[in-house]
Amino acid sequence: MIFAIEEINNSTELLPDIKLGYQIYDSCASVLVAADVAFQLLNGKEHVFESGNNCSHSGMVMAVVGDSTSTNSISLSHVIRPFNVPLVSYFATCACLSDKQQYPTLFRTIPSDQFQADALAKLVKHFGWTWIGAVRSESDYGNYGMASFRAAAQREGICVEYSVSLLRTDPLSKIQRVADVIRRSTAMVVVAFIASGDLRVLFEEFAREPPPPRQWIGSEGWITDPLLMSYSFCAGAIGVAIQQSVIPGLREFLLDLSPVQVAASSVLTEFWEDAFNCTLIKNFDSGKKECDGTEDIKKLKNPYTDTSQLRITNMVYKAVYAIAHAIHNAVCQETNVSTQCDNDSRLDSKKILTELKKVNFSRNGYPVSFDANGDPVAFYELINWQKSESGVTELVTVGYYDASLPKGQEFHINWNITWVERGTAVPVSVCSESCPLGSHKVLQKGKPICCYDCIPCPEGEISNTTDSPDCSPCPSESWPNAQRDACFPKPVEFLSYDEVLAIILAAFSVSGACLAIITAAIFFHHRTTPIVRANNSELSFLLLFSLTLCFLCSLTFIGAPSDWSCMLRHTAFGITFVLCISCVLGKTVVVLMAFKATLPGSNVMKWFGPPQQRMAVVFFTFIQIIICTVWLLLSPPFPMKNLSTYKEKIILECALGSAVGFWAVLGYIGLLAVFCFVLAVLARKLPDNFNEAKLITFSMLIFCAVWLTFIPAYVSSPGKFTVAVEIFAILASSFGLILCIFAPKCFIILFQPEKNSKKSLMNK
Template identity: 80%
Template sequence: MQVVEQNYTYMPEPLRCTGSVVSRELRFSRAMIFAIEEINNSTELLPGIRLGYQIYDSCASVPVAVHVAFQLSSGLDPVFYTGDNCSQSGMVMAVVGESGSTPSISMSRIIGPFNIPQVSHFATCACLSDKEQYPSFFRTIPSDQFQADALAKLVKHFGWTWIGAVRSDSDYGNNGMASFLAAARREGICVEYSEAFYRTNPRSRIQRVADVIRRSTAMVVVAFTSPGEMRILLEELSLEPSPPRQWIGSEAWVTDPDMLRFSFCAGAIGFGIEQSVIPGLRDFLLDLSPSKVAASPLLTEFWEDVFNCRLRKSAASNESVCDGTEDIETIKTPYTDTSQLRITNMVYKAVYATAHAIHNAVCQERKSTTQCDKFTRIESEEVLIQFKKVHFSQNGYDVSFDANGDPVATYELVNWQKTESGNIELVTVGNYDASLPVGREFRINRNLTWVEGSTQVPVSVCSDSCPPGTRKVLQKGKPICCYDCLPCPEGEISNATDSPDCFLCLKEFWPNAERDTCLPKPVEFLSFNEVLGIILAAFSVGGACLAIITAVVFYRHRTSPIVRANNSELSFLLLFSLTLCFLCSLTFIGAPSEWSCMLRHTAFGITFVLCMSCVLGKTIVVLMAFRATLPGSNVMKWFGPPQQRMTVVSFTFIQVIICTIWLVLNPPFPMKNLTTYKERIILECALGSAVGFWAVLGYIGLLAVFCFVLAVLARKLPDNFNEAKLITFSMLIFCAVWITFIPAYVSSPGKFTVAVEIFAILASSFGLILCIFAPKCFIILFKPEKNTKKHLMNKNQSWDK
């Protein structure tokens, strides 16, 4: 189209088109003529009525399209026919066109107020579905709203979340891209850049768009452009090597055969209108004789451009004159290519839709025949009303319009694939049907070829997916598709890819090493199966055996002076209590239960008090025995065997009462300790009442201190007859062990608390048996010469001499 600057000093010249004929558009116009001739020869559709037509070339220019629209709406015709051929000359019933959205919008605004129906075969802008603005507009091609939704689902299907976008700076490109971006946003897709350009922009503008594509990190580029803009952009990109890009195309350019020459776009995918077969069309297109061509200025221009010759000799041209041997069948152009009739079928359906609307307005069904009155005067408004009711089937395709003037949206998914010869061909690999339920509209039934001939789906993401065990943290100032993957905090997991948050495991569960699942926490307690438990159990059993062996030795030598002199009855009772003390530590090993928790503390408390009572009784007897040797003293009658037994029973009974109160009011119980260690459960016995526990322990300590004080008082009595010195040492060890036990018990974590308690029991028990009984057993077994009454009565000798 030639653009002329006007200075408003003279009338502007008529608009003229420049450039060569677009052979694809020529095929569209010839398909319209073919459809009209089919209808005029039909005996079922508009019988007896012939449709007339007039074809205008808008040159894809809005001013030319507007000029034509005004001419059609005014009905200005240079010739007025009065014959039988036309009911009313100059009366336009409908307009088929335009091929572009922007010219269609301009035309619809002009002819719409005159109620002239307009049906387009290629105007896809979603804006044209607005019946308030475009009440008389219909189309046989689906709205871009459906295509935009389909493209967004396609991008999401292949996992692309980081894309670039380019569009025509026109109604088609701007509205189509706006619909796509809204759908992409709903699908969680981010756009790195969105560039708009038009074919009339300066080359610097086109270069800037090409540079943006080259510098971008997005592998996928979605292009919502018309063929004219796309051709210019791809030509610019072909001038300088560019990183490989996966092109996703809108229907307007991705199915244009002329675009297939850009080999670096191999692997491009997009949606195309469904293919169709129109019987007889190819023969009609190829039926061009020089006489037919010469009768049409448009065909003449096409013929001369294709064969590079002139039908008529011109003095101003050096081109040769066509000699009549030219054969259109030998020429490969979009005009002759009927292998993939897509938009051509939309033209075909648009003409038939117009014919059906006129048929319904002027024809009536009478019995088995159809009567049409060709002299009936009809207004375009009547045809417009019938357009809304059109519903027919042609060549296996249903044609109808919804309330917005749109057809049912169905697309083919097409892929640019290289053949063995190196050429690129358009291959249908799937389809999309918007009328199907959600989630089932989209289907791929063939393998796709991707950019650079790859069979692997290219990756186009701003950030790699965050694996389970991590969470997404958005990068500041960037789209939501750009993020960092941070490991889940301690105690939390994420079990899904790209999880925005981590969540805590339940109290009794803990994350695995990968932090993608919660596993039951291992339950920990002092077990007989672990080394520490085995060692402590061995010492416990060993101590009990040592006490029994000592008792056996004492029993076998019960008549010996050293056994009789050291209160054999209390000694046997003490050895029995020490055996129980050693064995009670076994109750602390193993999984705590309700009964074991109550048994371990009460058994410990009672056996140790019994032990301390025996030691205390022996210490008192030693003290009183020496006092009884004083003249006039009869104190020993108060500390004979019955009194000794009563003392032991009384002291032990007090501890029994304390334990009973503890067990009745708030006894120990098994519990799962979830606080000491986060990653594991400590199975332990809770004290129930801390007062009860410390009362039991305090009572033992009180007896131990009392015993220690008495033993200290008796330490200077004659050695050979006195075991107070040995008791003093044993009490020193006992008190030292239990004094250090308190801080160790409080600070020890988990099962080591139990181990500390067992160690204190065993250490104090071993201290008692070794300090009190070991020297005596040594004399009995290895120094029998000292185990005599004479030696014991000798005050000048000690046991260790």
């Protein structure tokens, strides 16, 4: 402060011909002492700043620079606020001081802790730390600062395992309790929003019994304190610090100390005697030698002479210049030629307060201005404690935080960082490991949100991000892969010709059709023989034709369903089977009518001759055609994707359209089959040639048995097996008919031709 005031007093541009006076007080880091100092300043009981005719005022305070702590600044502000005396602090960072309702006269050249808290939260988030410990000073600085940090950390999804506080004046037992909490914790990272004096007593306790390796994250209150850097367990600490600065001429000013200046100041005297281990005043009880004048401060190496890490120092420098600019703007007028200042004008602090709100200048390349809350633009350097090859811990700048940049671009960091225990890999500090793809987080009961279990996604759902809070279902036609981190189209399943089952069924279908054709050929070749003529050859050929169609219609059930195939397969099946059953029914009725015709006086056969048989077949078949036509017109079968039977695949099948139409077709076939079966049973013991009624009975018994078992099998079979069951029922019933009715006759025709004669028939 003295250096800055002397610079201003020697300046020809800032406050020319006006000298600034000052008085320095020590608040002793005490709220009571700070309040007492404030009253002394306001009461004007101190001596005038400068005696002589050049001093136009007698000690009236224009502004106050200080204090270094937030608590003391709050006390000072409350005392001097009614008098409108501006207070410019260089180190009070509490976010509460931005409240202009409570602190209308307070300004500061150091950023608010709100910015620091945001920067620290972003720093922690940047390195993936979600499980941290927190230590703070039991003061306004620590309490408000940690509250701001925890709010920012919560927004970033960071959890705090513990939060402890201390003061350097606390009893040793409390310091030990705080140290034990840190020692026993599972959090690798410790964020310390604490004053350097408070942290020093904690580090002394750790020096006695070191904790497990911890990555320390520091606030600007201690991260640049050279006295703390000697503790080896803190190597690798990283934190935010005020921007490193250069003040030209300050080092020379500090080293320009004469013995007279030293002796005139109690502070400098204490410093001198401590630095050189000698005494300026003869005091034989002290045990120190007397200073002989050969002490050279230029050769001294200690924090006083080290100006390479000027940070807070520059905040004091800015504060003094801000007040000087406010006074300049209040009493001086700029002209084209020179600057004219009114030395005789009587200033009051309220005018300085008004002008201080408007200052905006740059000194040594560092801008100075205040926003509506009295705060400067926040800019922090990211500092890392790195050990040099010589083993000395040094402060290394590894990034910065600039609140003036657009949102999301404020934070910049490089990776040239040394971590705890001189490691090069970023430490891990999480309550639970990250959940991999294909799983989601489930919070552990009674614990913070950062503590969770990783549960695999349920069936049909995926998560394709790490630490996903939940899983999302795949679209209806997609299904997760084995890892459940991606959705893939479900495989489409239908009874394809590429499958063994379809090939077998198709082979039986074609074989059955060929068998029917061969049988028809045999019958046609032997059409004049008694066995063919005696068994209604016309209905036999029509039955063989319908059986051929029955065998072939099963092929329409194989392959990918389409609009035409869905309509064709059900209607073709319904019509061909009715044609087949109608023929069998006609043959059965012929047997019954033939027996009736042998009775005396009966002329039944003239009512059921070949024309009537053909008409009956056409009539029964026409009814089925009408049923199928109505079904197709009102609600025909159509291809559909069945997504419900199997979750992991799509069944491509034919929807019935109208279930009533489908069961009407089946019901009509069943009705004819039962009717035919009843008639065949009635005729099974009649003296039929070659026992055709008995053969029809067996065939219809097989037919009815197949279709009765088909219904539950059809309903319960999943997917493509539904189609396979339907094909099997068609083939089984068709083979039952052709084998039961025609096989014995073909056997006689081919292998027992002697029985295929009129004589044998008449004997029968």
